[in-house]
Amino acid sequence: MRKKKAIFFAAIGIVLVVGVLALLKVLQIRAMIDQGKKFVPPPETVTTARATSQQWETSLTAVGSLSAVQGVTVSAELAGKVVEIAFHSGATVRKGDALLLQDTSTEEAQLPGSQAQTELTRLVLERDAKLLPKKIVSQNDYDTAAANHMQARSQENNIRATIGKKTIRAPFSGRLGIRQVNVGQMLREGDPIVTLQSLDPIYADFTLPQQELGRLHQGLPVRVTCDALPGVTVNGRVTAINPIIDADTRNVKLQATLENPGERLRPGLFVNVAVGLPTRRQVLVIPTTSVLYAPYGDSIFVVLDDPNKKGGKVLRQQFVRLGEKRGDYVAVVSGLKGDEEVVSTGAFKLKNGGAVVVDNRLSPSFSMTPKPENN
Structure with a gap:
């Protein structure tokens, strides 16, 4: 019987101890909750800028x-084998610079014979021209000599033109692209060689x-x-x-x-x-860094005087509709009034109603024509 009473009192003691511990823990948690409710985070340090009115040209x-302005793919005018490439990919060339030379050995071998034929027909024409007034040669013979001379000259000029066309030159000044041919390659008429762009x-x-x-x-x-x-x-x-x-x-x-x-x-x-x-047109502009971009709408933080703390500053998150961007500025179509003070940097770390301290000593400079090194 005594043993049962001892067990009973021991169980009651354990329950009491557990109850007291649970009560202490509840009191601790309540104290932590009350302390958390009373906790005020320290104010964030921000830089600010004024919303200003500017005149922007309509665009x-x-x-x-x-x-x-000039762009072409330089191609082969005549079929032939490439014997020399006189340019480098990406180089700048002037009008008339030689780019590529094709094999002209056949034309150069034919040229002396054509020149000799031209000279011979010239001499025959000059001789017939002296004899025609004396009626030694007929008008028909003179006309034939003149036609033969013109034909010989035409043949010579044709060979010279072929030689000239097999020297590919830049049609205008510009920058070359990537070479598309190799030495020894057989080119057909119209095959691309290189692009040229002005x-x-x-x-x-x-x-x-x-x-x-x-x-x-x-x-x-x-x-x-x-x-x-x-x-x-x-x-x-x-x-x-x-x-x-x-x-x-x-x-x-x-x-x-x-x-x-x-x-x-x-x-x-x-x-x-x-x-x-x-x-x-007159527009209201703020720095682009003031805007907090989000899928549900773009917003900014307006800095206001804290009514509960003298000299203090608080934030009001304001949704805005934005317009055109120019340089470091963006136009505000609606949602903001002129001369209001807005946070210019660090908007991503702020929240509505939060306390802030304004320190513009580290504020970046904003410009309508920023330079790349300043972005």
Whole structure:
């Protein structure tokens, strides 16, 4: 009986100990929760910029591609064997430079005989010309001598032309592509040898909707950007407008001429084109780094005075609709008022209602025409 009482009291003691431990743990967890609710994270340090109003020229945007002012695949005019290649792939050549020589041994062997025949017919013609007034030769004999001389000259010139055509020369100045022939190779008429492109200046070909035709004319400024040259804008002018509207797309084709002194732009490159119009419009701009891009919408963080803390700053996340980008700036179509202060860097680490400290000592400089080394 005593043994059963001892076991009973021991069980009660264990239950009491477990209950006390559980109560202590519950109190600890509640204290941690209360402490977490009262915890205020330290303010984030950010840089800011003011939303400013600027005048931007109105522009029409399009996508296009580049093409050479002059571009051709140099080919063989006549069949023959390659005996010498006088160029290197990718080299710059001038108009008239020899590129390739074909075998002309047969023509050169025929040329002296043709020259001798030309000289002989010339002498016969000169002799008949002296004898014709004296009626020693007939008019028919003189005409035959003249025809024979012309035929001999034609044959000689034909041989010389064949020799000349077997020396392939650059038709204009430009940059060569990759060589497509080898020494000793037999070329047929029209076989490609190498591409030749004139790269400075260069054309940008693009299309715009037909409803914009009334605002277009030659001489309008053009700005071209591409992924191959990030941060670089190439300027040019509209130099041609196709007089025919495409019946399938109802678009008009335009061509702009761009300066390309460093030959950084190449034919076939995909580009973004902006055609500047004379009219200008007022836009509200902020740095592009202020925007937090997301699938559900783009947003920015506006910096406001904290009503609960004197001198403090808090954030308000604001969704905005964006417009055109130029340089380091982007136009805000709606969602923001002028002169509001927005976070310019580090938006990805912020949250709505968070406290911040503004420190613009490390703020990057923003420009409408940034240089690549600053991006």
